[in-house]
Amino acid sequence: MITRPDDLPEEELLLSGTRSCAGCSMSLMYRTAIKALGKNTIITVPASCLTVLHGLYHKQSVLVNVIHTTFETTAASASGIVAALEALGLDEKITVVGFAGDGGTSDIGIQGLSGAAERNTNFIYACYDNEMYSNTGTQRSGQTPYMAYTTTTPHGKLEHKKNIPMIMLAHNIPYIATTCASYPLDVFNKFTRAKQFKGTRYIHVLAPCPPGWGYPTHESIEIGKLAVRTGIFPLYEIIDGKMFLSKESEPYLDPRKRLPVADYLKKQGRFKHITQQHIDTYQEYVNGQWDFISKML
Amino acid sequence: MENESKRYMAPGKHVLMGNVAMAEGAMAAGLTFFGGYPITPSTEVPEHLVWRLPEAGGAFIQMEDELAAINSVAGASVAGAKAMTATSGPGTSLMAETISMAAAMEIPLVICDVQRNGPGTGLVTAPHHNDVFQCKYSGNGEYEVIAYAPMSCQELYDLTIEAFNAAETYRCPTYVLSDAYLGHLHEPVVIPTAEEVKKLVVARAILDKPNQEKFTFLDREGNIQIPPAPVLGTPNFPTTFISQPHGPDGIPVNEDQVLKPNTLLVEKITKNVEKIARTEAYMLDDAEVVIIAYGLTARVCYHVVNLARKEGLKAGLFRLVTIWPFPYERVKSVVAGAKAIVVPEMNLGLMAGEVERCKPLAMPMYKVPKIADIHEPGEILAVVRKAKEAHP
Structure with a gap:
């Protein structure tokens, strides 16, 4: 576990010249995550912003092996890779990772993910959650939060986010973690820890998206931190079924320490239209989420 | 509402x-x-x-x-x-x-x-x-x-x-x-x-009275009748509605009865091609070089025909407004008097295969493939010229 930015490995596996948008927090997170995963990693990626990020021949921006798969098949593709590496006796040397967006994880890809987790396939599945289909121009996904504007929820989404980490918990997998792109050390530590387990490991990363969420590009880190400080996005690990709150989120177990959700919502264009009533509903939802977490601890 | x-x-x-x-x-x-x-x-x-x-x-x-x-x-x-x-x-x-x-x-x-x-x-x-x-x-x-x-x-x-x-x-x-x-x-x-x-607009038709005869949508003899689709919640919905080959009562049929329902699925379209197919003819009456195209490519071809005519090339366009069902008979008659056929497509030549099925064996056919972009009129015109030169 590292505690200072200086402790991050110096070698960059994600190079400059990615094709991501200005202020993309996913690319920052990805840079840190693959530092933790190391060079001997095979990453399988479905249709998503991450596919775009990797660049076009001959300007590839990544130094690990990446295979692009169809939208619904991240975990299925990983299953095949893992099985082949095991058959070839290479599985001890190489880490297999499925890296998908929130739509690719919680909507179209959940069947493959559930199947792979049920077989306890030996791989890490990472979901970078920008809470919408950002790559096709910001449509709603199962991870879009309550009242957020997207092009297919023009009056705000009526449903809350789907709780994928809890769905993964129901699969009895050895390691589950949530993290946020605003906390690179937490990202690094959780990917490093995930590597130490065998079987299916799931990491859910909140990745604020400036064009999709409607805030200035320099505020990505701030927005992600607010998601944690308001308690909207709790950071935790679940190891063999036992939940541990991460130190970034620990203070917010106490409701008095949580910032009001409005502090987070009002900074983003996608929540521009919301009323006090919506804010209250949102706050209640967040409080309920923490009641649940406190029972899990 | x-x-x-x-x-x-x-x-x-x-x-x-x-x-x-x-x-x-x-x-x-x-x-x-x-x-x-x-x-x-x-x-x-x-x-x-x-x-x-x-x-x-x-x-x-x-x-x-x-x-x-x-x-x-x-x-x-x-x-x-x-x-x-x-x-x-x-x-x-x-x-x-x-x-x-x-x-x-x-x-x-x-x-x-x-x-x-x-x-x-x-x-x-x-x-x-x-x-x-x-x-x-x-x-x-x-x-x-x-x-x-x-x-x-x-x-x-x-x-x-x-x-x-x-x-x-x-x-x-x-x-x-x-x-x-x-x-x-x-x-x-x-x-x-x-x-x-x-x-x-053709409205959704609903069977308004229990009429077993009318509902026998898989039992059509002679002229193919296509009864309205059964609608859930209406009194005349069949007991079951399945995607297996089935009889008029909705019950699956045996292997020896399957030919008829399967044939009807195809023939309701293939026997009605003349009613369904939409095509357009442009300057075809005296055309020696017949261009066959569809979609955005066809739009370019109208211009190509005009350019060719200015050069004295007798080109014409046969446009498929509907590509399926393919109007084999119409294409056969259109190409019958031609000297050459040009088929520009925004692919490597897929529907050209269907055109090939309609033309006399000896008749020359030129594909003009284009991928991920629209044809420049000049690209098609060059092939029209080439076709005319080779087969004056």
């Missing part, structure tokens, strides 16, 4: 994006349910319908994937709604099983395929007419589909209305094949008045 006044756009000229014109055509045709999933370059269709459809009393759902999207459409159609989805090539691939099922159950539905480059992910914002076979052959089993290939935003509006009518009349999966350029083109579209639109 239906809000009639909001369903129709104000009559007159509007500048619309192709994908929006297509969506408005669907609205005019009586669309009540849209189930979709985001995919470039079709996403503007759901983005438009997400607010347009509910304000007119219809329902919109963004589903969790393309399988869900097409099945929600099939479900809505059986429940009595005019229903559609919009997608692109990879989405159509995922929908294949249900399209086959809908063909077997004769569920009317419309699929707008805004084609992009493939195979695989391809170049997502580049056009490529590479789904012209997929739309017909992707699903298992033998069945027929109807596919329209518009070439302008106006046609995206007009032909989408026709596609809905064809789906209702022939009870089969019906496609509107757009592409990444056409879907994103902005052009003036003349919208007719609500009264004019209503006259064009």
Whole structure:
């Protein structure tokens, strides 16, 4: 576990010249995550912003092996890779990772993910959650939060986010973690820890998206931190079924320490239209989420 | 509840994006349910319908994937709604099983395929007419589909209305094949008045009385009759409604009885080609070089014919407005008097194979393939010149 930015490995596996948008927090997170995963990693990626990020021949921006798969098949593709590496006796040397967006994880890809987790396939599945289909121009996904504007929820989404980490918990997998792109050390530590387990490991990363969420590009880190400080996005690990709150989120177990959700919502264009009533509903939802977490601890 | 006044756009000229014109055509045709999933370059269709459809009393759902999207459409159609989805090539691939099922159950539905480059992910914002076979052959089993290939935003509006009518009349999966350029083109579209639109639209027919004879949609002798689709919740819905070959009572048939229902699924389209197929002829009467084209490519070919005529080359255009069912007989008669055929396509030459089936063996045929971009008129004209020189 590292505690200072200086402790991050110096070698960059994600190079400059990615094709991501200005202020993309996913690319920052990805840079840190693959530092933790190391060079001997095979990453399988479905249709998503991450596919775009990797660049076009001959300007590839990544130094690990990446295979692009169809939208619904991240975990299925990983299953095949893992099985082949095991058959070839290479599985001890190489880490297999499925890296998908929130739509690719919680909507179209959940069947493959559930199947792979049920077989306890030996791989890490990472979901970078920008809470919408950002790559096709910001449509709603199962991870879009309550009242957020997207092009297919023009009056705000009526449903809350789907709780994928809890769905993964129901699969009895050895390691589950949530993290946020605003906390690179937490990202690094959780990917490093995930590597130490065998079987299916799931990491859910909140990745604020400036064009999709409607805030200035320099505020990505701030927005992600607010998601944690308001308690909207709790950071935790679940190891063999036992939940541990991460130190970034620990203070917010106490409701008095949580910032009001409005502090987070009002900074983003996608929540521009919301009323006090919506804010209250949102706050209640967040409080309920923490009641649940406190029972899990 | 239906809000009639909001369903129709104000009559007159509007500048619309192709994908929006297509969506408005669907609205005019009586669309009540849209189930979709985001995919470039079709996403503007759901983005438009997400607010347009509910304000007119219809329902919109963004589903969790393309399988869900097409099945929600099939479900809505059986429940009595005019229903559609919009997608692109990879989405159509995922929908294949249900399209086959809908063909077997004769569920009317419309699929707008805004084609992009493939195979695989391809170049997502580049056009490529590479789904012209997929739309017909992707699903298992033998069945027929109807596919329209518009070439302008106006046609995206007009032909989408026709596609809905064809789906209702022939009870089969019906496609509107757009592409990444056409879907994103902005052009003036003349919208007719609500009264004019209503006259064009074929409404969903519902069997109004228990009539076992009329309902025997898989027992048609002689002239093929296509009875209305059974609608859930109406008194005349069959006991079961399945995608296995079945008799008039909805009960599956044996191996020795399966020929008839399967044949009818195909023949209801193939025996009605003359009614379904839409084609256009331009300067064909004395044409020595016949250009055969469809979709956005055909639009270029009108210009190519004009340019060729200026040079004294007797070229003509036979345009397929519908590409499926393929009008074999019409193409046969069009090419009969020609000296050469030129088939420009925005692919490596897919429908050229169908043209080949219609032409005398010795007649020369030139493909003009183009991928991920629209033809320059000069590219086609050069082939027309070459054809004329080789076969004066």
